[in-house]
Amino acid sequence: MKKYLALFITVSIIILVLIYMYFGVKGIVRLVLGAIFVSLAAASTFFLAISIYARNLKYSLLSLYYLILTILPIYSLITWSLFIQLLLIPVIILTVTTLLIYLKLSEPEFGILERFYSPEKLEKKGKLYLAARKYEEKKNYQKAAELYMKSGHIESAAYVYEEAGDYEKAAELFEKIYMKEKDDYYIRRAAELYEKAKRYEKAASCYEKLGNEEGYFLEDAAKLYEKAGLYEKAKELWRKVAEYYLKEAKEEPVFYEDVAIAYEKIGEKEKAIEYYKKFAEYCIKEAKNDPNWLKYAKEVYEKLGMKEKLEELKRIEAEIKGTS
Secondary structure, eight states: OHHHHHHHHHHHHHHHHHHHHHHHHHHHHHHHHHHHHHHHHHHHHHHHHHHHHTTOHHHHHHHHHHHHHHHHHHHHHHHTOHHHHHHHHHHHHHHHHHHHHHHHHHOTTSOTTGGGSOHHHHHHTTOHHHHHHHHHHTTOHHHHHHHHHHTTOHHHHHHHHHHHTOHHHHHHHHHHHHHHHOOHHHHHHHHHHHHHTTOHHHHHHHHHHHHTTSTTHHHHHHHHHHHTTOHHHHHHHHHHHHHHHHHHHHHOGGGHHHHHHHHHHHTOHHHHHHHHHHHHHHHHHHTTTOGGGHHHHHHHHHHHTOHHHHHHHHHHHHHHHHHO
16 A cells, blocks of 8 residues: 555656646646545535435526636636636635535534435434424425425424414424423414414313413413313313412402402302402502502402492592592
8 A cells, every 4th residue: 555655646746747847837737736636526416416316406506506606716827817826716706605605604503515405305214303303494395394394303393284274283382392301382372373383272271281380371271272172171271270370369369350360260250259249359458659559459349330439430540630
């Protein structure tokens, strides 16, 4: 091996010396530049052929552009237009560098050759995830989702099904991920997508699971059970909603209105009236700092048909205006 290498170096030196003797420094420069540009042209031709074979229009045009860019300096070597070469060399270097950086940042999962393959070609080679990415780019969402599933990328498949408008399938996958990861994000996404798909019972069930951690989600669940026609189940949850907001109202009395609404949904009118009154009292107290709160108290008393309280509100409003 060393002998062959030594022979190659010796022959190369002899050739360079001969070129220098007959053509001078200009000949050596033309030879070196020619070798570089011919190599680049050959690489561009190779990638152009692959792109055309893979039916990838984007990379075919890109390869053609680089081929033209490398042919121009080869022509300038023949005519020996040093100015054109000096102009094109930095352009080629900058363009190639920019392209490599873009490819590295935009699609780091893809190898150089894999970028030029069609999704069908990648699928045949068993590169299922990469093929799915390509199908997704082409908006073939069904095929993309199928390959994401086969390659074990369930979350990617869920997003693709959502993009395709298959909300129920996307919701099922997000729910499946939640069962494994126990991350509330996934069950919330499942709930939202089931609701979009008008699968209200499933959406309500997801919100109910969320309600075990954050009680206000129980209200969403109750409303969706009502939409699904499951009124007894909804009633059961409205009671839990009332209990949740009653605890919150001890710290923030503004939640008395939510308690009242929940009891109203259950059908317990007396309790609903009791908490509507508490909410109205809270609004009147807050009106001393902000008169806008009086309108909420007024809405409550109008709802309950309490004319005396409405008259009292008018007096309170006049007093507040008189002191301001």
